[in-house]
Amino acid sequence: MAEEEVMAELEAVEAVYGDDCQVIEPYPPHLHVHLKPRTADISSQQFVEATIGMRAGSQYPEEPPVISIIDSKGLDERRQKLLITSISDIAFELASCLMLVALCEEAVERLTSMNHPDGDCPLCLYPLLDEDSGSNSLPFMKLMSCFHCFHCDCIIRWWNFIQMQSEKEIMSSSSSTSSRIVTDQQGMRKMMEGSMGKCPVCRKVFLTKDIEHVLDLVGTGAQLDSGRIEVDADILQSDSEKIRRQKFEAVLKLQQENSGLIEPKRNEVLLPGMFLPQAVTAPSSESDMTSSGTQNNDPSDKSETNSSSSVNRPGSRKQSNSNMRRHRPQNSRNQVRHWVRKDNVSNN
Amino acid sequence: MTSPSASSRKALSKIACNRLQKELVEWQVNPPAGFKHKVTDNLQRWIIEVTGAPGTLYAGETYQLQVDFPEHYPMEAPQVIFVPPAPPHPHIYSNGHICLDILYDSWSPAMTVSSICISLLSMLSSSPAKQRPADNDRYVKNCKNGRSPKETRWWFHDDKV
Structure with missing residues (x-):
């Protein structure tokens, strides 16, 4: 076959494979083609790839080119051999036709069928993919x-x-x-x-x-x-962590008491008028019932439960927030003031 | 089994056990050429017989390797020594300690007893002379009381043998 035709074929291969095709010698054609399985667009789904060397003699295409693996990933010796054999077989079948693109396509086909990890995990030596257990x-x-x-x-x-x-x-x-x-x-x-x-x-x-x-x-x-x-x-063990944890526990408890709701009630607490007995009685009655139910399980909180409802509500809500102070005797008035100040600080 | 290092050693972790059992099965199916595992019921210490490769200085000679596995094998390297008399070799001390990087700094958990054996046989085979390391006497004196070679700060300088 004429040299021009072979040269034209090489051009075609270059056009198809672009940067993945490296021409070592234009004539007789000698090239390296970097090939990936068809699924390789998703890199996490690619387990093999190979650079295939094709070296044709002056008798090409009557004599098929010599196929070799220049570099490969994810292929053990057995699978490398398999790849070369299958490409070489096709090369013999296609003898006297221009075959370079067809050989590359065969390689891609093979790589696609081999695109799974093979063998054992190198660390535990048990199979990566257990065909039996699926x-x-x-x-x-x-x-x-x-x-x-x-x-x-x-x-x-x-x-x-x-x-x-x-x-x-x-x-x-x-x-x-x-x-x-x-x-x-x-x-x-x-x-x-x-x-x-x-x-x-x-x-x-x-x-x-x-x-x-x-x-x-x-x-x-x-x-x-x-x-x-x-x-x-x-x-x-640090104090800041203890405080942080207490705050978290307080919020968690609050969340449990209010069946997952925190925000709306919290806004209520922050209203300055809330701490006046008259203003609070109506809206707090419902939540008092739910919160006192859980509180009774905790003996340390009983004194707080017994105090007036206006004090009790914010106190119960944030009771573990005040864990640090709980041991110190404090009158309820102080506690309330403390709460207002603290909430203001954290919300500003 | 009576040496102090053996009794104070921590038992193999479950992962180490599984891995060693797997290696043992693999070995029984496909042992490295020139090596024979002496069957015992102790998974944590393997005694392996090495026969020098034909055509080398050690042809036909037989030596014994002792391989002790740490709790966290294969994350940690096993301790591999020749049971004295050790083969005379420029990288093998007379107390059986072996100067080979893969047993210490260059250990990788992807290596196996089998791959260690192949490396050791290759090391023996490439030896130019039946000779002890230059600092043999000093080193062996420092290693009294059954010190493990893994505690030695090895210096790997010769990549030809």
Whole structure:
């Protein structure tokens, strides 16, 4: 066949595959084509890809080109061999026709049929996809840089472990105990900024956001590193945290009492006139019944329940907010004033 | 099993157990060439017999490896030593400790006992001379009281052997 026709075919291949086609030699055609499965538009659904080398001789197309795999992801030796064999077979069938595009399409076809992770999780050695159990397979994930796949649980366990190790190293390198928390936070930041990990299989560097994505999906983000938990332990004992928790509990209790509604009633409380007995009696009667029911279970609140309704309502509503003060004897008048002031502060 | 390090060792986690059982089954089906696992009921310590590859300095010689698994295997590397007498090799100390990066800093949980064995055999096979490391006596003296090689701060400088 004429050289022009072969050259024209090469042009066609370039037109079809664009930047994915790299021409090493125009004649006789020698090219590398980067091919992905058809489903590869959604990157999370792509598990394989390959760069196929096609090297034709001067007798092309009577003699088919030599097919090789230049680079691949997600394909073990067995599947690489399978891919080459199937392309080479088609090449022999099409001998004496211009076949480069057809060969690429065959490769895409094969890659599409192979577009699933294969083999075992490298960490636990159990299959990634268990054909027998079907949908019972454990969830797995893929590193975007190298397409190595792992069970989500396995990679997260490993990730947490190496984070813990590097935390330990940071801890042991800083001798002073007083600066421990600071060091922890610095260590955490360093890891976030570093934002690189290495694939356990090929050591190829990957972005930690790959893993963090999985952590988010699995909902274990809180366990990302033990350092955060340790810092939490210190924070948990602090006064500000105690107060914050009391506030939260107060809101939660209020929510339970009012069957999930907080906002409208809260507005009522904030009205200055609310604390005058006359103004309050009518609107509060209903909620008093519901709130006193729950309050009676709590002996420590009985004194408050027995006081006048105008005082009682805001007191019961925010009772745990006043937990800190509860032990101190206080007259109800003071309490009310306190509440007004506090609410104003928090709402301004 | 009577050594102090063995009794003070923490038991394998459930994950480590599952993984080791899987590795053992895999080994029984497809053992690495030149290695023989001595069957015991102890999953946490494997004794493996190595036979030097034909055509190398160690051809036909047999040595014993002792592989101890930590609680969090495979996150943590196993401890791998030769049971003395260890093969004379520029990276193997006379107390059986092995200077090989994948056993320490370069360990990855994707490695297996089988892949360690292949690396070790390759290390033996590429040895140019039956020789101890230059600092053998000093190192072995420092390692008294059964110290684990995992506590050593290794220095990996020679990538030719």
